[in-house]
Amino acid sequence: MKAYFLVRNGAADKAFELRDLPTLKPKAGEVLIHAEAFGLNFADVMARLGLYKDAPPLPAVVGYETVGRVAEVGEGVTNVKVGDRVVALSRFGGYAQAVVTDARATMLIPDDMDAGIATCLATQYATAWYAAEEMVRLHEGDHVLIHAAAGGVGIALIQMAKRRGAVIFGTAGSDEKLKFLKEQGVDYPINYRKVDFAVEIKKLGFDKKIDVVYDPIGGESLKKGMTLLTAGGRMVTYGASSMTEAKGNPFKILGVALGFGIWSPIEFVTTSRSLLGINMLRIADNRPEILARCIKNVVELTASGDLKPVVGKTFPHTQLAEAHEYLASRQSIGKVAITW
Template sequence: MKTLQLTKNGSPQEAFQLKELPNPEPEAGELLIRTECFGLNYADVMARNGLYNDAPPLPCTLGYEVVGEVEKTGKGVTQFAEGDRVLAFTRFGGYAEKSIADERTVVKLPPQIPSDKAAALATQYCTAYYAAIRMANIQKNERVLIHACAGGVGLALLDLAQYIGCETIGTAGSASKLEFISLRGVNHAVNYREKDFASEIRKITGEQKPVDAAFDAVGGKTYVQTKKLMNYGGRHVLFGVASRKTKGPKLLNTLKLAWSFGLSHPLEFLLGSRGVIGLNMLRIAEEKPAVLGEVMENLIDLYQNGHLNPHVYKSYRFNELSAAHEALENRKTIGKLVVFW
């Protein structure tokens, strides 16, 4: 089978190689899936740059999710049969013509869900769902702040916050992204690269602590400013550090990143009656696969009922992987990037 292997860290042009590898064999409880397309996630960019601790050692195959057909089932698999069209959370190994998934993190795809949109429902919508519905437990009429709102997870959070009936504030880094999230119905769109987003949000709302739930995968200075906006009872979900520099000395960048979060003490959260919640979906997938499967099923239902509309920035061919990585790294993209074999 063809595999787009990550053979070294660096630019997308030099990091990936197309290789012919033997088909993997599904073990008990696993499925072998013939991939039609796989999705890209920002963590892939971090992994390519050698900044993602959870990635397997090189050479390795990245890729959290695939859409395809079940080719073979491992022992004990009861819920799937050969030929089923599925969406699978693969953990790693998705950038290949065939990949393996634990059957508990796979869902059957109704024919009316297009493959490219379906790919968005795995990592990005699952992260958004877990963060917003399970962890922050967002409520109708609450005010929700979504950073990098035009990204894959950002747009998923916007869909879910609108479904629940929240007032939404979205930040993004360019005029075209702000225009896009406005068209998607965000209540307030703020350019956090051009303006001090915290004072802008205070101006818009007329409140000093206007945010009930915040979703932050940028981190660093953005985290510190967001923390100060949190209302009593507020939930601030931290799920990424996109602000981490990808170029330059690794140790120095790590120290700078750690420092940029500032210092805090638990009493600050007790006295302020608010919390910071960390989320790593990979840990949830590994330790609670059945919960991830349940989240995927819920998302399929919400999609079928017209509540979700994943936006696909572009579908690429497998020989355009480096262009897709470059666009994602350079903050050019809105929504999901998908690669077809």
């Protein structure tokens, strides 16, 4: 069994090496999965660039999700059995032909579910479910602003917000993505490279009328989004993609950090607004039952056709470097998946 090890930070073609994996054995409560596919997440790009604080020390196998068949179960595992086809969240270790992970983060999937579609579920869709169904409750007519809306988490958020009848503002960085957002049902697609999203939303007549902002960009984007919130409004922050632009420049990194703004709890009370943070790894570590619930819901709703994950591109594993550069290039729409 082999895995792609991240061996050095930097350009994707020099960053990964295919190496043998040591024999893996599931402990109590764990499962061993033989993988057919895995997915890329933007956090993997951050890890490759050395910008991801939670990433394990190198050499390391990164990757959060795997699709495949259960090959062995540890003591006490009852939710899946050997031979079952599953999708699972792994705490790193995903770029591998064999993955050991917590059984609670492992969910049965139908045999006819496309492997690429399944790679969308354990991380991006589970994160979106937590953000749109657990942490925040969306109501019909709510005004919801989704940044990086054509990305993996973004599309999931659109579909979940639409299920609740929200009015959606979605930002992305190209006209091709804007066309896609319109097709996904986004009411107000905004190309943030052409217009300032906050100015545009004000022009459209929604100044201080946004109920929820989903922001994985961070820095100035978060600060500007806060100004759009209505009373009762919530800012959900779950990433800092803008750090990639500041890479290697300590002043720019400081600029992004300061760009978030400095917030006083008193202001949150007086204006009745909230700032909420998500880190699904912390949820996986400390509240695995929540993660299990999120994965279960998105698997079931995908199997029933209520949610429709979008796979932008699937690469064979031999093109992992190309796939990484593609995701980092900001051209991708939806999931970037890898097959073994």
